[in-house]
Amino acid sequence: MIQLKKHINLVLGAGLLLVILFGVYIYKNINSHTETVNSPDQMPMIKDETIESETEKNEKKADNSDPIMVDVQGSVKRPGVYEMNNGDRVIDVIRKAGGFLEEAEARSVNQAEKISDEMIIYVAAKGEEIHPLSSNMGNDKEDLLNINSADLSELQTLSGVGPSKAQSIISYREEFGPFNSIDQLLEVRGIGEKTIEDWKDKIKFR
Structure with a gap:
């Protein structure tokens, strides 16, 4: 027991x-x-897919931007149409076209100017008339006819203007003062919309 x-x-x-x-x-x-799950040192790295996705989208957007096509003519070694990128300048296009010829007048172009799509770059030869790209807008403005100061003969240089219509313009100025806009010319007898459409790039008011 x-x-x-x-x-x-x-x-x-x-x-x-x-x-x-x-x-x-x-x-x-x-x-x-419990320690294994809660320890920050042992937590697996999670890839931030949202940030990466946005970055990839931006890169793709930049890669898919439309190319700029520029026509290079005149005194360069390889004249032609070249595909360029946003931010490129005239000098970059000229280099792509092989550079200047010996007879080229480098001053005929603004080599520092930024290019734009469908732009035409003409490099003149020495002795040719020079038309700098950067200043052509200012030169064109100087060549415009001042509709408020032009005399009878000067007004007749405009298309469709004879002695009678030129006198009507002068008479309107004398009675109502200078023109302030191109649409105001419609108040002159014999001038219609088709006429001022043709004049809009040929006249100025100051």
Whole structure:
């Protein structure tokens, strides 16, 4: 009887020890798993797909921009139409065309000017009349006829203007004062919309 009790106590003690060991094992595993999940050092790196996506879109947009086509003529080694990029300048196109010929007049073009689509660059030869690209707008303005100061003969240089119509313009100026806009010319007898459409790039008011 005593031996049976000892045997039972031994079995119970061994079982209790196993339960304690098993509990310790589970507790350690749970803590280890929690630290692994919460540790910022062990967190996997997540790729910011949104930022990268926007960057890729911008790069594609830049790559897909329309090319600029520029026509180079005159005293260059390889005249022709060249595909250029936004921000390029006249000198870049001339270099692409092989550079100036020996007889070229480099002053005939503004080499620092930025190019634009469908632009024509003409490099004159020495002795040719020079038309600098950067100043042609100012020169054209000086060549316009001042409708408020032109005399009878000067007014007749405009298309469709004879002595009678020229006198009508002068008479209007004398009665109502100088013209302020091209549409005001419609108030002059004999001048219609077709006429002022033809004059809009040929006259000025000051």
